[in-house]
Amino acid sequence: MEKKIITISREFGSGGRTIGRKVAEALGIPFYDKELVDQIAMESGFAPKFVEEHGEHSPSGSLFSYAFAPQGVPGIMNGLSTADFLWNIQCNVILQLADKGPCVIVGRNADYILKDRPDALHVYVFADTPYRAERIVRLYGDSEKTPEQRLAEKDKRRRVNYQHYTGRTWGQAQNYDICLDTGVLGIEQCTDIVVNIIKNSQE
């Protein structure tokens, strides 16, 4: 089956976003990450920063989150919580992006949202904590929390969000078509593997 859409789910700091960008470049197809966030933000009327922070995180259910919601929310949101409203918009945006043509989509539970598209290849990227800790400090700098705390918090938020909206277990191999440990295999090699799978499927 020819594969045209690539979804990349990733542990924080594993290099999944970098692999996504490199795969898109190698194949000459669009790469959706921040662009996707912006599009979701525009469609929802939420502030882009709010979407970026909440799009893959736990459904909070807190009243506070409504403070960031667009004007006229009660009507638009149709009784949904902010998180559920955002989830619905994310699903629609991702389904539309995939319909537009070949692309790479990083994060946002796209593996689940596009699970019924036989032309989608679902990739999961992970690595052990020391590898990711070194990488996030190098790329994003230090913060008041230890790198291990930052990884644990972000991983937990992604895991809870994924479980809540998909009913699946985050990181379970059967949810994806291929899972890659970047700490062992390296980002370049993981990129090559994914690019080759796509090219082979199109021959």
Place this chain on the structure above:
Amino acid sequence: MEKKIITISREFGSGGRTIGRKVAEALGIPFYDKELVDQIAMESGFAPKFVEEHGEHSPSGSLFSYAFAPQGVPGIMNGLSTADFLWNIQCNVILQLADKGPCVIVGRNADYILKDRPDALHVYVFADTPYRAERIVRLYGDSEKTPEQRLAEKDKRRRVNYQHYTGRTWGQAQNYDICLDTGVLGIEQCTDIVVNIIKNSQE
């Protein structure tokens, strides 16, 4: 890090054993599967058929299983259940095989037993139920149970055994270095991916 040992864990019917054999052939290194079972059997004094049936399955704890145990068992087994005794022997055999040199080891929880060897590449192979059902009927023929029942039973026994002896979750991506869906990627391509990873690590 140069990789010399390949462990392959697999869902029943996914083609993991075939990939293991092909990888071993391509690299010109030994392949341990039934041979491993035989060696375990010889060392333990258990009948090969008993080892084959119980080596990856649930720890039964049933008294019945002692009927298959070697003579003089109470002394040899040192108070362990048959399953625990077999597990200890499996661990020793697998550690010794890896010490002997490059090889492919299929099943027997070798990913966990060799988790501390940095020269080991741990591969998990899986596929969806329809792909595996078609495959087991084609390879092993029909039986009184449906293919789906056979898959569910065998998967469950492997999962319970793995969980019991390793404390890990069967099929969780983080237990392995790479996970491959043979139904999507095909056995030939999965073989090539693993062979290339090993070759690249040795350059």
